[in-house]
Amino acid sequence: MCSFIPLHASVYENIVEVIKSDGPLGMDYSNYGSFYGIMDQFSIALHKKHLIPDLIPMTGMKEKLSEGIEFLDVGCGSGFHACELGL
Numbered sequence: 660m661c662s663f664i665p666l667h668a669s670v671y672e673n674i675v676e677v678i679k680s681d682g683p684l685g686m687d688y689s690n691y692g693s694f695y696g697i698m699d700q701f702s703i704a705l706h707k708k709h710l711i712p713d714l715i716p717m718t719g720m721k722e723k724l725s726e727g728i729e730f731l732d733v734g735c736g737s738g739f740h741a742c743e744l745g746l
């Protein structure tokens with residue numbers, strides 16, 4: 660989680676400018692040099708252990724996933740979660 664502090668600090672000035680000019684519309688992820696790498700490390704560390712054994716049973720999707728349903732992964736980082744579910 661601490662990896663996010665220098666990541667956000669590195670684009671602080673960009674965020675200030677975006678808020679001044681566009682309001683709270685957000686800033687393109689391309690402004691963050693290493694966003695996806697850090698996000699991926701964070702997600703893997705946080706979710707790898709619990710995604711399949713704990714989280715999926717809570718969704719009621721375990722049987723459907725086992726049967727081989729199709730799903731769409733949009734806006735979900737590197738695709739780590741989809742790859743885990745596909746194993």
Ligand SMILES: C[S@@+](CC[C@H](N)C(=O)[O-])C[C@H]1O[C@@H](n2cnc3c(N)ncnc32)[C@H](O)[C@@H]1O
Binds near residue numbers: 737
């Ligand atoms: C904070 S990351 C979380 C990624 C993933 N849920 C994880 O835990 O690793 C947010 C994700 O949303 C995607 N995203 C943000 N705005 C989007 C948009 N307008 N359309 C599609 N994807 C978007 C980003 O590219 C990024 O992959």
